[in-house]
Amino acid sequence: MSSLNAGGIWRRLVLRRLSSLAGGRISLQDGFGRFAHGEGELQCAVTVHDHRFYKALVFRGGIGAAEAYERGWWDCDDLVSLGRILVRNIGRESIFERGLASIFCTAQWLSHRLRVNTRAISRRNIKEHYDLGNEFFALFLDQTMTYSSAIYDGPSMTQEEASINKLRRIADKLGVQPEHHVLEIGTGWGSNAIFLAQTYGCRVTTSTISAKQADVARERVREFGLQDRVEVLEMDYRDLTGKYDRLVSIEMIEAIGHRQLPTFFAHCTKLVKPEGLAAIQVITMPDQGYRRYLRSIDFIRTTVFPGSCCPSRTALLNAAAKASDMRLVHLEEIGRHYARTLAEWRERLLDNWEQIKLLGYSEEFLRLWNFYLCYCEAGFAERHIGTAQMIFSRPDWRGEVAVARAHEAVLR
Secondary structure, three states: OOOOOOOOHHHHHHHHHHOOOOOOEEEEEOOOOEEEEOOOOOEEEEEEOOOHHHHHHHHHHHHHHHHHHHOOOEEEOOHHHHHHHHHHOOOOOOOOOOOHHHHHHHHHHHHHHHOOOOHHHHHHHHHHHHOOOHHHHHOOOOOOOOOOOOOOOOOOOOHHHHHHHHHHHHHHHHOOOOOOEEEEEOOOOOHHHHHHHHHHOOEEEEEEOOHHHHHHHHHHHHHOOOOOOEEEEEOOHHHOOOOEEEEEEEOOHHHOOHHHHHHHHHHHHHHEEEEEEEEEEEEEEOHHHHHHHHOOOOHHHHHHOOOOOOOEHHHHHHHHHHHOOOEEEEEEEOHHHHHHHHHHHHHHHHHOHHHHHHOOOOHHHHHHHHHHHHHHHHHHHOOOOEEEEEEEEOOOOOOOOOOOOOOHHHOO
16 A cells, blocks of 8 residues: 555545535545545445556546456445446536546547447457357356346346346247247347247347357257257348348347447348338437437447447437338336346356456456446446337338236336
8 A cells, every 4th residue: 555645636636526426425445544425325435455546537537447446456345336326426526527537538439439330340349349258258147148138027036037038028029920030130149049949939040240159159059959940140230131020139239339320220121021020129328318428438338348339219219210111119118127137147257256267367357347247237226227128110010019017016
């Protein structure tokens, strides 16, 4: 702790800005004292190990805080509560957005905005996230290898059961039948394609631009003996052809970027038959803060998932109206289920920490992922971000969407 400078200007700036905190209580200890700011039921304790944390926070805002955590410059006894408190302070005088940090964030935002998601850049973005290693994801996802929000029917439901429940909900809303040919955009590790073929007896064509995911998905399809019903393509959605009865895309649209939303819906219209349906599960930003989100940047979009964008519902509907004849016929908000999904992923990440390190992943890498999962869990717990299941129809569809009962009561 000898490197800490109690009189440092960056430290004083951080402590001064923390004094306006609302919505919870943060205590901070740095070797020269303990300070507490704010009041509320949410509480956490931050321990600063290296004075460079303060400068990173002042100069680089939230991105600097994430990088400093990754490097071990600070710790927190409850990162989720810390994240929730900070979410409650969005729009207030923030240590993450003002002064020198705003200059850095503007530069980062410009870099992000210039990263247009062409086919080549889209492949690079996906490689930077999904191709980290199948073994890594297997050690914190459930047995289905589903990397998207589950839906829990009760507190005793396992995550594997909840993941399958989510897939069933989507398929039932689409009214999938044995004679249908379903197109999936965003294969993941093949869980949805395998589930559809096994459960409903339909044909599935699924596409991904992740080489590692495609390899695992094909292997799993062979293991289940579904080669005659499931085809895995390593192809950008913009290059897909054909006509399909149903289309499904689960948390893939976030990867394409805001400016590509009309392109996505234009291609969906070409790929779905006139009497067909499309299901999109998507992480969403609130409409009220979407313009601000597009003008800002965060460590997820710079470090964890480059090129990504969580659209607002209105942005999605405007894109669909502008570029397609698809109409929204159903929407269900399931964001609260994501908080529990993330909590269980994080629990397994912590349980398998040392095993993951044996695979060659560094302590810094794992700290970043722990921070990322906590950061996202806080956003969903505070309903700052959401997750929607949206069903779109082509003009000749005349059916009804099968809607299950609400699940709010089962959420913790």
